[in-house]
Amino acid sequence: MKTVKLATPLTTEDLTPLEAGDKVLLSGEVHTARDAAHKRLVALLEEGKDLPFDPEGAVIYYVGPAPSRPGQVLNSAGPTTSYRMDVFTPLLLRHGVKATIGKGPRGQEVRDAMVENRAVYLGAVGGAAAGIAAAVKEVEVIAYEDLGTEAIRRLVVEDMPLFVVNDVHGRDLFEMGVAEYRRGG
Amino acid sequence: MRELDVAEITQAVKEMSIQSNIVLGEDVKRAIRDAAEAEESPLGREILEVILENHDIAEENRMPICQDTGFAVVFLEVGQEVHFTGGDLEEAVNEGVRQGYGEAYLRKSIVDDPAIDRKNTTDNTPAVIHTRIVPGDRVKIQFAPKGGGAENMSEVRMMTAADGIEGIKDFVVDRVKRSGGNPCPPVVVGVGVGGTFELCALLAKKALLRPIGEHNPDPRYADAEKELMRRVNDLGIGPQGFGGRTTALAVNIETFPCHIATMPVAVNMQCHASRHTEKVI
Numbered sequence: 001m002k003t004v005k006l007a008t009p010l011t012t013e014d015l016t017p018l019e020a021g022d023k024v025l026l027s028g029e030v031h032t033a034r035d036a037a038h039k040r041l042v043a044l045l046e047e048g049k050d051l052p053f054d055p056e057g058a059v060i061y062y063v064g065p066a067p068s069r070p071g072q073v074l075n076s077a078g079p080t081t082s083y084r085m086d087v088f089t090p091l092l093l094r095h096g097v098k099a100t101i102g103k104g105p106r107g108q109e110v111r112d113a114m115v116e117n118r119a120v121y122l123g124a125v126g127g128a129a130a131g132i133a134a135a136v137k138e139v140e141v142i143a144y145e146d147l148g149t150e151a152i153r154r155l156v157v158e159d160m161p162l163f164v165v166n167d168v169h170g171r172d173l174f175e176m177g178v179a180e181y182r183r184g185g
Numbered sequence: 186m187r188e189l190d191v192a193e194i195t196q197a198v199k200e201m202s203i204q205s206n207i208v209l210g211e212d213v214k215r216a217i218r219d220a221a222e223a224e225e226s227p228l229g230r231e232i233l234e235v236i237l238e239n240h241d242i243a244e245e246n247r248m249p250i251c252q253d254t255g256f257a258v259v260f261l262e263v264g265q266e267v268h269f270t271g272g273d274l275e276e277a278v279n280e281g282v283r284q285g286y287g288e289a290y291l292r293k294s295i296v297d298d299p300a301i302d303r304k305n306t307t308d309n310t311p312a313v314i315h316t317r318i319v320p321g322d323r324v325k326i327q328f329a330p331k332g333g334g335a336e337n338m339s340e341v342r343m344m345t346a347a348d349g350i351e352g353i354k355d356f357v358v359d360r361v362k363r364s365g366g367n368p369c370p371p372v373v374v375g376v377g378v379g380g381t382f383e384l385c386a387l388l389a390k391k392a393l394l395r396p397i398g399e400h401n402p403d404p405r406y407a408d409a410e411k412e413l414m415r416r417v418n419d420l421g422i423g424p425q426g427f428g429g430r431t432t433a434l435a436v437n438i439e440t441f442p443c444h445i446a447t448m449p450v451a452v453n454m455q456c457h458a459s460r461h462t463e464k465v466i
Contacts, residue, residue, distance in 0.1 A: 001228070019230065021427075036303070066252045066292040075250040075290055076243070081367050082333040103334070103425065104367035125235045125367035125425060126334070127458045129252040130243040148291055148305045161235075163228070163427065172368055177428020181226060182421030 005132040005159070009057025010098035012118040018164045020171035024122060025159040030059045030101070032153040034080055037090040037144055041152075045091055052143035052152055055096040061124075064100035064149035065133070074136040079103040079128030086110045093117040093140070101162060105174045114166050123173070130144070135160040186268045187322040189466065191277035193214075193325070194269075197426050197464050198281025198312075201328035202257060203289040205460040206249045209240050212397040213373075213434065213459045220371060220424075229429025233371075236424070236457060246288040247289070251458045253446070254291040255330030257282045257312035258390065264321035275314055283308040294333065312441035315387065327394055329461040335368035338454040346448055353378060353450050354413055360452040361417045361433065366426020369456035371434045373397070374417065377451040389453035392437035394461050407437045413438075 001021045006014055018024070019039030031053050033041060041051055052122035055146035062085055083100030088098060090113035098119050103126035106114075114121060124132055145151050165173045214237070221233035243250045259278050271277075286293060295301040295310065341445055342359055344352055364372075377388025413436040415449035417428040423429025433459065443449065 062254060064292065064294070066249050066254060067290045069290045076249045076292075078252050080253070081337065083367065103369065105365050123427070124427065125239075127231055127456055128235045128239040130246060130248040130250065131235065131239040133248070134242070149294070149306065150305075163192045165427075173428075174426050175390065177226070177228070177423055177426065178365075178421045179428075180421065181229075181423055181428045181430060182418040 001015050008059055010059065011057060012168070015098060015118060018120060018167050019169070020164050020167045020173040020176060022164040024162040024164060026059070026122070026156050027155070028162070030061045030155045030160070031063070032061050032063050034062050034064050034150050035084055036147050036150040037152050038085050040144060042088045042091055045095060050093070053154065055092065058097045059099045060092065061155065063101065065153070066175065067149070068139070074133045074139050076129035076135045077136065079124040079126055082092050082106055087117060089113065093119045105172070106166060111172065113167055115168060115170045118168045120164060120168060122162040124162055124164040131162070137162050138171055142161065142185055187266055187267050187407055188270050188326065190271040191269050191274055192271055193466055194274065194277040194326070195281040195284070197326055197466060198278050198328060199285040201326065201462045201464060202282055202285030202291070202330070205328050205330055205462045206254045206289070206291050207247055208244055209250055209458065209460060210396070214240060216434040217371070218456060220315055223241045223428050224431050226422070226423055226427070226429035228427050229431060230425040232424040232427065232430065234268035238372065246253045249291055250460070251332060251456070253294060253332040254309070254332065255332045256295065257309060257462070258329045259314045260327040260391070261314060262319045262325040264323045265315060265318050265440065266322035267296050267324055267420050268394070270326055270464040278312050278314055282310050282312045289319065324466045325463065326396050327461060329394060329464045331385040332456055334374065335454040335456040337388070338364035338368040339452055341382065341449065344448045344450050348448060354409060356414070356417060356450055357413055357436065358420070361422070363375065363422050364454060368454040369458070370422055370426060371424055371457050373455040373459045374413070374436040375453040375455060376424070376436065376438040377453070378438060378440045378448070379443040380449060382449055384441055385448045385451040386453065388439040388441055389451035392439040393453060393455045393459065395437045397435045401438050406440060410436050410438055440453045
């Protein structure tokens with residue numbers, strides 16, 4: 001298990017050395033999107049339209065932050081459960097998205113799409129939301145303001161602490177972890 | 186008759202909504218600290234440390250522990266000698282939620298229509314309110330913000346008498362296993378057994394409010410809770426699902442009599458941010 005510093009936009013060369021279980025400190029731009037925003041993003045792609053951000057090398061963070069107080073960059077902002085986005089993820093990966101951030105395991109189709117498109121899935125610690133917000137230096141709503149917490153935000157992050165869950169080689173931290181610590185049947 | 190202005194209910198719900206979302210109960214913090222000491226997985230230990238550190242950051246900065254500040258689930262036990270004045274009791278609870286979630290910058294996570302419009306109500310109302318009328322002239326309020334991620338891993342199953350206690354245990358273990366890392370382990374597992382289809386789910390929810398470390402007063406169910414803790418933690422899911430010994434902080438069973446033909450069982454999953462507060466007025 002190693003610690004790797006990464007900066008966006010991400011490339012296949014950046015991601016190839018990563019292995020499930022590694023720690024990542026991510027800096028640069030991250031775009032937030034969860035259920036409602038994903039539905040709109042995928043509708044845009046299916047209509048052949050551009051996304052509100054450049055997907056090439058992009059990172060999507062599954063989060064709906066708590067509203068910020070005056071003078072606060074971002075209030076608590078931990079990951080939401082990722083499987084709900086599984087149905088949308090392969091298409092986004094085919095359009096160049098290189099990493100998604102969330103919590104909980106991904107379905108087989110997403111895992112296959114990650115290997116095919118050389119993308120990774122990174123885990124943030126669910127429920128550690130106040131601590132994660134400290135890594136966020138800038139926030140700007142760039143699309144779907146009507147969705148409130150589900151709007152797409154551009155975050156600028158510095159050394160955001162993450163774990164590699166699925167690497168580009170098809171490994172899965174959930175499977176590895178359970179195999180190591182399961183007892184009995 | 187004791188007269189009670191519903192404005193007092195609003196004030197209490199407002200304070201409890203803020204307190205529950207920012208400061209975790211000592212019992213839960215202690216359980217996570219103990220788990221961090223006992224955890225065999227280095228990654229699991231590190232995650233538990235991050236979770237503990239997050240409690241301090243949230244408290245110091247008055248930030249919510251988790252961005253998902255939940256559905257406001259409110260249990261009211263109303264003494265039958267109480268006469269409410271000044272307005273509608275349920276509206277008073279909702280007003281407390283509205284004020285608390287607004288003033289403390291908590292996330293508004295409720296949509297008005299579940300299946301078609303899904304438009305945010307923007308003030309986190311309505312609350313889910315469960316009211317019981319009990320003897321006396323007091324009002325007990327329990328406030329439990331319930332996050333969506335763990336709620337999604339919950340299940341009701343209509344089992345049969347032939348399944349018995351062993352069948353119930355297998356169902357609970359299987360439910361936790363299939364949940365994996367989704368509900369933000371280490372989890373608290375609430376199990377409701379008996380009653381009817383809807384009552385067993387309510388029992389499972391109530392089981393989540395029990396302080397960690399306490400067991401069902403019936404020693405047979407207390408033993409089942411202890412066995413389930415061992416079996417669930419033997420699954421190896423661990424903190425966040427990345428592998429380890431700590432999958433659950435507690436398994437709590439609540440029971441109720443049931444019909445000769447039925448044995449309803451509900452499992453309600455709760456993430457490690459097991460938030461709830463209580464007040465008696």
